[in-house]
Amino acid sequence: MKKALLAAIALIAVTTYGSASKADTYATTPGDPLHLFCTNCSGDNGTFNPFVGSTATGITVTASPGALSATDFFFKVLIPQVAPGTTNPTVNFSGTVGATAFNKDATSATTANPAPGFSNQLFISDVNGANNPSLITDFLGLTLSNGAPPNRLNTFLDSSTLFNSAFNAFTVLTVDVGPIDIPQNGQPGGISPFSLTATGLPIGAWILGDACTSGSLTGPTKCVDVTTATSAALLSVPGPAVGAGIPGIIAGCLGLVAMGRRRINRLRDKVA
Numbered sequence: 001m002k003k004a005l006l007a008a009i010a011l012i013a014v015t016t017y018g019s020a021s022k023a024d025t026y027a028t029t030p031g032d033p034l035h036l037f038c039t040n041c042s043g044d045n046g047t048f049n050p051f052v053g054s055t056a057t058g059i060t061v062t063a064s065p066g067a068l069s070a071t072d073f074f075f076k077v078l079i080p081q082v083a084p085g086t087t088n089p090t091v092n093f094s095g096t097v098g099a100t101a102f103n104k105d106a107t108s109a110t111t112a113n114p115a116p117g118f119s120n121q122l123f124i125s126d127v128n129g130a131n132n133p134s135l136i137t138d139f140l141g142l143t144l145s146n147g148a149p150p151n152r153l154n155t156f157l158d159s160s161t162l163f164n165s166a167f168n169a170f171t172v173l174t175v176d177v178g179p180i181d182i183p184q185n186g187q188p189g190g191i192s193p194f195s196l197t198a199t200g201l202p203i204g205a206w207i208l209g210d211a212c213t214s215g216s217l218t219g220p221t222k223c224v225d226v227t228t229a230t231s232a233a234l235l236s237v238p239g240p241a242v243g244a245g246i247p248g249i250i251a252g253c254l255g256l257v258a259m260g261r262r263r264i265n266r267l268r269d270k271v272a
Contacts, residue, residue: 024230035232052239060192062185072216078170078206095196106173124169160204207234
């Protein structure tokens with residue numbers, strides 16, 4: 001009975017998260033958007049794929065509608081900030097890529113066109129002059145593959161501000177994995193080219209994957225980028241305090257539901 005009650009409350013909380021914000025979208029003919037999964041994730045709720053706490057374990061990737069051969073693959077990690085920003089945590093990715101051990105810390109990315117008066121490491125409104133800038137084209141200066149999701153600022157903030165309404169920007173970290181072949185989503189026998197664990201993530205942080213159909217993240221030829229829509233990206237969400245027991249878990253889940261409802265009401269007020 002207790003397990004059923006907890007499962008129901010957790011489902012309500014995650015569903016409420018999803019209904020409170022807008023998912024990143026892509027064109028009718030998408031450029032094989034990527035899907036990230038992790039072993040401690042709750043699953044894609046239509047807006048994001050949540051995991052609890054600072055660690056995402058067993059991260060894997062697929063593509064749709066077909067398999068994708070990437071000349072370079074990299075992760076984007078978005079660390080929520082209250083501008084002008086704070087010290088970034090150390091975010092580490094470890095595990096295997098193919099049969100090879102992998103262990104790298106994420107490094108800071110910068111933009112050539114920062115918002116006036118702000119650091120070139122800050123993804124915030126007015127980057128490259130855009131009110132709702134694209135992380136790919138406006139911040140990173142890459143080229144989007146046909147129809148790939150643009151990863152706009154507000155699609156991330158809509159969800160991260162559920163946990164702290166003061167968030168208005170992100171610092172962006174990247175981790176380069178290298179060339180890989182990505183299997184088709186849902187294809188029997190399709191095996192992710194990597195299985196990785198990310199650590200050091202604060203609440204409200206995002207993990208997204210990017211595959212270059214040509215070029216690379218840092219090479220002389222600019223990456224033509226296939227991105228992850230926010231609905232298939234990973235988001236760190238809070239869990240109940242350690243030692244809180246069943247009442248604490250229930251209270252924590254109900255608190256998440258309340259936050260989501262407040263967010264929905266604010267959005268409704270703006271529309272009205």
